[in-house]
Amino acid sequence: MQLAPTSLPVGPDPAQLTRRVQDMIAAGRVHAARPLMAALRRLAPPSPELHDMEARLLLREGRIPEALAELDAGLAMDGGAVELLISRADARMQAQDVLGAAADASDAVILAPRHPRAKAVLGVVLLEMNRPEDAVPCLREAVAAEPRHAPCVRAYATALERCGEHDAAAQVLADGIRAIPGDPTLRTAAIMVAMRARDFAGAADIAEAARRDGVADAQVFGLKGHALSSLGRHGEATAAYAEALKLAPEDPYVRHLVAAAGLRPQSTRAPAPYLETVFDGYAQRFESHLIGLHYRVPGLLRAALLELRPDVGDGAALGPVLDLGCGTGLMGVVLSDLKLGPITGIDVSDGMLREAAQKEIYGDLVHGELETFLANDRTDWPVILAADVFCYFGVLDEVMKLCHARLAPGGLLLFTVEEMPQPSEEDVAKGWRLGRQGRFSHHADYILRVAAEAGFALRVMRREGLRTEAGADVAGMVVALERVRHDG
Helix, strand or coil, X not given: CCCCCCCCCCCCCHHHHHHHHXXXXXXXXXXXXXXXXXXXHHHCCCCHHHHHHHHHHHHHCCCHHHHHHHHHHHHHHCCCCHHHHHHHHHHHHHCCCHHHHHHHHHHHHHHCCCCHHHHHHHHHHHHHCCCHHHHHHHHHHHHHHCCCCHHHHHHHHHHHHHCCCHHHHHHHHHHHHHHXXXXXXXXXXXXXXXXXXXXXXXXXXHHHHHHHCCCCCHHHHHHHHHHHHHCCCHHHHHHHHHHXXXXXXXXXXXXXXXXXXXXXXXXXXCCHHHHHHHHHHHHHHHHHHHHHCCCCHHHHHHHHHHHHXXXXXXXXXXXXXXXXXXXXXXXXXXXXXCCECCEEEEECCHHHHHHHHCCCCCCEEEECCHHHHHHHCCCCEEEEEEXXXXXXXXXXXXXXXXXXXXXXXXXXXXXXXXXCCCCCHHHHHHCEEECCCCCEEECHHHHHHHHHHHCEEEEEEEEEEEEEECCEEEEEEEEEEEECCCCC
8 A cells, every 4th residue: 555645844944034034124124024033043043144134124123232233243253244244334324333334334345346235335434424525436336236226326416416516416316316216315315406506496396397207205395395485486385385294294394394384373483303304404515505695693693792792802711602503613613713612512403513523613512402402401601602593483482591591690692583574563563473484583572572581681682684695685683682690
């Protein structure tokens, strides 16, 4: 009698499971990949590849120290594993270890000179080290090898723009859009390149092309509205903002721009995520742009300070100094010949703070919201500066009180505001107005009222042109307030 063959249970195929997990990680399906990764680690013996996969999954989950530990373990097994070096460079970048990331990326390129991902990571690291001219050739090779890799295309365009090659950056993004027409990040990057070049018509055209191509993205519509508003086409801008709001009703960037267009009840201040988004993308060209606008604010505040404290101009020391919304550190530069300091700068934008740090003027630079800092700080500051900062606040009552509480007796708060043009009776009663560009203007009576209510004595208030915009002066006020030694 012939026996039927025995049917044995077949377990999961580790190779097939590995491919599935890798695809899930690449697609960002973290929750689905996690149980499969656990099963794979039970089935397969430890290997550099498994350590790399686990590390990439941990990075997707935001668990950077654990990812680094996995990568170290994998490299202990095979120190020449290029994929592990690339992943560790990425992890070290996320851990803010730029020098470590540079070492790993360089080693990966030495081991595999034609590896596109290795070149891409090295290019990104070089950008972070503010070496765009060295990043360009790396990223050029990476994009040539993988023209449909959107993050690499964006990094290449950024490197070119930082080298002053704006037309080349725009062309790289245009080529990327043709290769990956459905990717909204390339559209927004292209719009931002045009806007930083003050080509608002070109920016609006790029956004309109995205709409025609079926790319429904809130940031694309929001930037389109901003570009149209800059062209004075406010009706069309309002429609663009309305489309953005439909797509992202909770996005702070979109909500603030929509409020500026008058579609929703007005915001009382620009939200920090909006400011961070705007200024992180603007940091590299911030100073050159302001110079082109004949930006006078730092010099005006310096003049007001010396008017009230002429001894400082004669060499007297005064400090410490707090620079609210310090940006790239222009205020510090203007004060650097005086015996002021140490100067502490605070800003919501990491990109701006990196630019300020390179000037080596500030004693400390803090990333955060200024109200939170003022509420928790315990320093008695002799001088607090707010150069072109309160234009992102409508209601100033709370920030004035916080500044007053943090000033030493006799301390000075010096700031600028944009003056409200052609105020209506309602504007005068309220004291502030949100403009279409997302900045607030204020009425002089309101400034006087909130300053007095906070306990300040007025020392300087005068009208000045703060900068030029569309060929005309932007009217503003330079204000200096003193915390009197005996309040009330």
